[in-house]
Amino acid sequence: MNRSPLALDVRKVNKAFHDPVTVQVLKDVSFSVERGAFLSVTGKSGCGKSTLLYILSTMDTDFEGDVVIDGISTKGLPGDHLAAIRNEKIGFVFQFHYLLPEFSVLDNVMLPGLKLGRKSREEVEADAIARLKELDMADQARKMAHQLSGGQKQRVAIARALINDPLIIMGDEPTGNLDKRNAEIVFDIFKRIAAEHKRSLLIVTHDPDFAARTDRNIVMEDGRVIGGHNGSSTK
């Protein structure tokens, strides 16, 4: 595998919405994420940070510039190729927990692993239980997803994001819908993932406390990166 030192490299990304009037949402956004780095992206509502995240996640392909994930340029790749990259290299955590309510907790965590198909069903199941255990959720594995509380769901979503050992974990306000205590738990989990698993994290957040405690913070305004901080200092 191509061992690029950068997990993610964002090169001059521009994006405009054309409906009803042309609005330039992202203007020449460029930055890069090293392996094992814990980044946060902050900014006011409508500054384009979520739009940026979905471009980085390869789900939104309507933009100019390039997003290089683990040395692979994603610009212009066909949809199934992008789906495979998402499956293997990117883990997602959303503001709303977005588990599949018809499936059990364990099945929810296992699905991306089964999709990747590198391991047998038994191995994927063992991995999934290990992940749940790390997040103190192993005892809930057999429950149906809709029976969990919000904080629990978010932990399951994190376990799912980790199942394929992704290069980078992206989160869109993962703590936005949680109370202070659960938000704290989730932050600690992220911190641990970055430290112990050497995974990169790119988390979009509103929460200045959260952002302040990440390794690096990117601040956006009107579609541009205007600054941020390096290290855990206030901006």
Place this chain on the structure above:
Amino acid sequence: MKLLFSIAVTLLRAKLRQSIVAAVGVMFSITMFVTLLGFMNGLNDLLDGMILNRTPHIRLYNELQASPRQPVQVAWEAHQGKDRPAAHHFIRSVKPKDDLPRLRNAEAIMDVLDRDPRVMAVSPRLVAQVFFNAGTVDLNAQVNGIDVNDEIRYYRFGDYLTEGDPHDLAAGNNVIILGKGLADMMAATVGEAVQVTTASGERSILRVVGIFQSGIADYDKVQCYTNIKTVQKLLARPGSYYTDVNVKLHDLEQAPAMARELSARFGVDAVDIQTANAQFETGSDVRNIISYAVGIVLLIVAGFGIYNILNMMIYEKLDAIAILKATGFSGPDVQRIFLLLSMIIGLLGGAAGLIGGFGLQRLIDSIPFETAALPTITTYPIDYSLKYYIIAVVFALLTTWIAGWFPARKASRVDPVEIIRGK
């Protein structure tokens, strides 16, 4: 694929009631399709059988008619030339020669046909016009001298007897089987004797050994059967005297061509079953078209049911689709999941429909159906042909595939960003 299948099954189970409704729709239409076709074709076979079983595929005979080219005409044409002036003859209203309707060389023709690989059976017939003397009344009738064993074997002669044993006809001399109508008019029953007068005035006494009923009343009033020898004796003709040769082929479709061929080869008249009974084929075809049309309409309706339910399911499952896509399932994967879902409904509904169809066929098959036309039929006829089951399954899968394809494509095109951000 296994993974996609298990996802489809889980989604189905989560929406169990809707899925069952969709499957029941398919089941109902397949049940009706199979039953309708089985019943229609059973009926078709029955109606066709009334005529076609008893009709030879090709009948060779000798029509009594005036020679198409009269000697005077032959002579006149032969003399037309450049040194002779044009001439015209005024002979009109030529009558046929006093000739017998005998099929000449019948035995040689039968020999040739027996060796023909296309031919299943060849049997001679001797048909004569007679009068039955019932008291002071003379009843006109047609007596058919038949090769009894061949007729039982190839033309199901025995199926149409309401009384008596057809084998008695083969065994005895001076025995006869009367049509039901004819027997009723003479008040004759099995075992009694009837008096017959031939066209040339000879009288004989024949013993009634059976009554037959063809289902066509007019036919039963004027027809009776006996063995060939008895008719030859009635007419005082030698043992090689036949009026018809009936041919049954392996392939019914060859009849028209072969009839033309035999007619030209032996210099006799030949009529094929298609020409003689064109109306039956038309009737069967129309009934078939109607039953297929109704069956297919039922399936299309079921297909719309599946389409609706899948469409609703996709709206309810937009979140799930977005998640699947976000975690690495591609558009085609999502499409396959929903297509599989539809096919599972089609397969389960189709299988249940086949069982239901078979059950309904059995039910119809057990309903009493007494008809004067067919003494051997006691219940409604059903054609249990495997063909209809196969057609039904193929159509069920095809309609569910098409009904699933459009919603599945829609699901594959769901933009996950819109769903996730829109919340």
